[in-house]
Amino acid sequence: MYGRVHVGNARPFVVFSLLKRFLVHEGFEVTLVMNITDVNDKIYAASLEAGVGSAELAAEMTEAYTADTDRLELGRPDHEPLASATIDEILALIERLVERGHAYASGGDVYFDVRSYRNYGELSHRKLDDMDQGEDVEGAERKRDPVDFALWKAQKPGEDTAWNSPWGRGRPGWHIECSAMAESLLGVDFEIHGGGSDLIFPHHENEAAQTSAARDAPLARLWVHNGMVRLDRSKMAKSVGNIFMLGDALAAHGRDALLMYFCGGHYRQPVEFDDERLAEAGARVRRIREAGRRLAAGPSPEWSRPLRDRFFAALARDFNTPRALAALFDWVSAANSSAAPVGDGELREMLAVLGLENLLAAQAAGAPAEVTELSQTRERARAARDWAEADRLREQIRARGWEVRDGPGGPELLPAA
Ligand SMILES: [Zn+2]
Incomplete structure (x- = not known):
C-alpha cells in the first residue's frame, strides 16, 4: 500500500467483505483477516521521494486506507494485522525454514531455496524454468539460483526502518510477511485465502510454498482470486497510470x-x-x-x-x-x-x-446523514452564490438517490423518482 485507495484496490475489499456476509448468512463462523503490508520496497522508495520517514509514511498510508475503505460502509474485517507488528513471527518462520534446509543466508539476506520444495508451481501451474520472481537485480549475485526469492533483506542505504535478526539488520520480504500474519491469526490449513488474480504468481505461490515447507501443512485449502478492475481496457494500476480514486468514485456515484x-x-x-x-x-x-x-x-x-x-x-x-x-x-x-x-x-x-x-x-x-450534510453544504454554496458548486452538490445528492427541491421554507429532500 503506497497511496490512496483506487477502485481496483477496493474490489477485493468489497468481494471478501460480501463473501463473509454470505457465509455468515449460511451459518458459518467466519474470521476475516486482511493483511496490511506496511513494510515493502515501494514504501521505502516513496518515503525517500517525499522526504518523510518510511514508518511515518506507512502509518499515514494505513490510516488513509482505513478512511477510504470505511466509506464503503461494509464494516471492518475482524483483523487487519500490520507486517511491522508481526516481525517476531516472521523471524521465527524464516529460522524454521533455514533449519529445515529450505532457506539459506547469503550476505545479510535470506532466500527461499525454491528447488528444495517439491511442489513449487502447484498453485500457479508454472514450470520452474520460466519463472521470474520480479526481484531487483541487486540481489541476483547472492542467490544460489535465479528462481529463489527473498525472505529477509539486509538493510540498504536510505532504508530508515530496519529490525535486528540473526543475519544482521534488515527487513522481511513481502511474501513471508503474509504467511506469518495469516498464520498468527488463523493458524495453518485454514479454509479460504483470497486476493487479486494478479497476485497468484509469485506472491501466493511463494506464500503457499513457504508455509507448506515450514509446517508440513498447507497454508489454505482454497484460493479465491478476484479479477482485475480495468480502465480503458487495461488493469487499473498505479504503475500503469490509469487509476480512478475510490474517494472520487464515491463522490461521483x-x-x-x-x-x-x-x-x-x-x-x-x-x-x-x-x-x-x-x-x-x-x-x-x-x-x-x-x-x-x-x-x-x-x-x-x-x-x-x-x-x-x-x-x-x-x-x-x-x-x-x-x-x-x-x-x-x-x-x-x-x-x-x-x-x-x-x-x-x-x-x-x-x-x-x-x-x-x-x-x-x-x-x-428519511434522507441519510450523508445526504443531509450534502444538502447543508449546498445551502452554504448557494448563500455564497457559488452556483456551479451548488449544482455539483445537487448531482452528488442525486447520485445517492435523493432530489433537492428548493421551496419557500428552504430545501426539501425527496427520494429521487
Ligand atoms: Zn499477501
Missing part, C-alpha cells in the same frame, strides 16, 4: 451504486470501470428504492420464496452475484406487479448480503 457495480460482475472476471456500467448500477439502485416505497414491512408472501432461494443458490455456486441479482430483480418485478403491498422481509434479507440493506431503510428514516 455514491456507495450504493458502487457496490451494485461490483456485484454486477462475477468476482473472478475482469470488470471494466466505465460510465455505461456505472449508470446501469445507479439505475438498478433507483429501481430498488422505487420498489421499496410500495413495499410493506414484514414477512414476504409465499410466491417470493423460490426467487429468494434462487438468489442464495446463485451465491452458493462460486459466489455468482450477477445471477443472484437477476433473481433479486425478478423478485422486485413480481412485487411491482402485485396489487397489494408486498412484505419486504426477503428482499431485505437478500440486500443485506450485498451490503445494500440501507436501500430500504432510507425510505423509512
Whole structure:
C-alpha cells in the first residue's frame, strides 16, 4: 500500500467483505483477516521521494486506507494485522525454514531455496524454468539460483526502518510477511485465502510454498482470486497510470451504486470501470428504492420464496452475484406487479448480503446523514452564490438517490423518482 485507495484496490475489499456476509448468512463462523503490508520496497522508495520517514509514511498510508475503505460502509474485517507488528513471527518462520534446509543466508539476506520444495508451481501451474520472481537485480549475485526469492533483506542505504535478526539488520520480504500474519491469526490449513488474480504468481505461490515447507501443512485449502478492475481496457494500476480514486468514485456515484457495480460482475472476471456500467448500477439502485416505497414491512408472501432461494443458490455456486441479482430483480418485478403491498422481509434479507440493506431503510428514516450534510453544504454554496458548486452538490445528492427541491421554507429532500 503506497497511496490512496483506487477502485481496483477496493474490489477485493468489497468481494471478501460480501463473501463473509454470505457465509455468515449460511451459518458459518467466519474470521476475516486482511493483511496490511506496511513494510515493502515501494514504501521505502516513496518515503525517500517525499522526504518523510518510511514508518511515518506507512502509518499515514494505513490510516488513509482505513478512511477510504470505511466509506464503503461494509464494516471492518475482524483483523487487519500490520507486517511491522508481526516481525517476531516472521523471524521465527524464516529460522524454521533455514533449519529445515529450505532457506539459506547469503550476505545479510535470506532466500527461499525454491528447488528444495517439491511442489513449487502447484498453485500457479508454472514450470520452474520460466519463472521470474520480479526481484531487483541487486540481489541476483547472492542467490544460489535465479528462481529463489527473498525472505529477509539486509538493510540498504536510505532504508530508515530496519529490525535486528540473526543475519544482521534488515527487513522481511513481502511474501513471508503474509504467511506469518495469516498464520498468527488463523493458524495453518485454514479454509479460504483470497486476493487479486494478479497476485497468484509469485506472491501466493511463494506464500503457499513457504508455509507448506515450514509446517508440513498447507497454508489454505482454497484460493479465491478476484479479477482485475480495468480502465480503458487495461488493469487499473498505479504503475500503469490509469487509476480512478475510490474517494472520487464515491463522490461521483455514491456507495450504493458502487457496490451494485461490483456485484454486477462475477468476482473472478475482469470488470471494466466505465460510465455505461456505472449508470446501469445507479439505475438498478433507483429501481430498488422505487420498489421499496410500495413495499410493506414484514414477512414476504409465499410466491417470493423460490426467487429468494434462487438468489442464495446463485451465491452458493462460486459466489455468482450477477445471477443472484437477476433473481433479486425478478423478485422486485413480481412485487411491482402485485396489487397489494408486498412484505419486504426477503428482499431485505437478500440486500443485506450485498451490503445494500440501507436501500430500504432510507425510505423509512428519511434522507441519510450523508445526504443531509450534502444538502447543508449546498445551502452554504448557494448563500455564497457559488452556483456551479451548488449544482455539483445537487448531482452528488442525486447520485445517492435523493432530489433537492428548493421551496419557500428552504430545501426539501425527496427520494429521487
Ligand atoms: Zn499477501
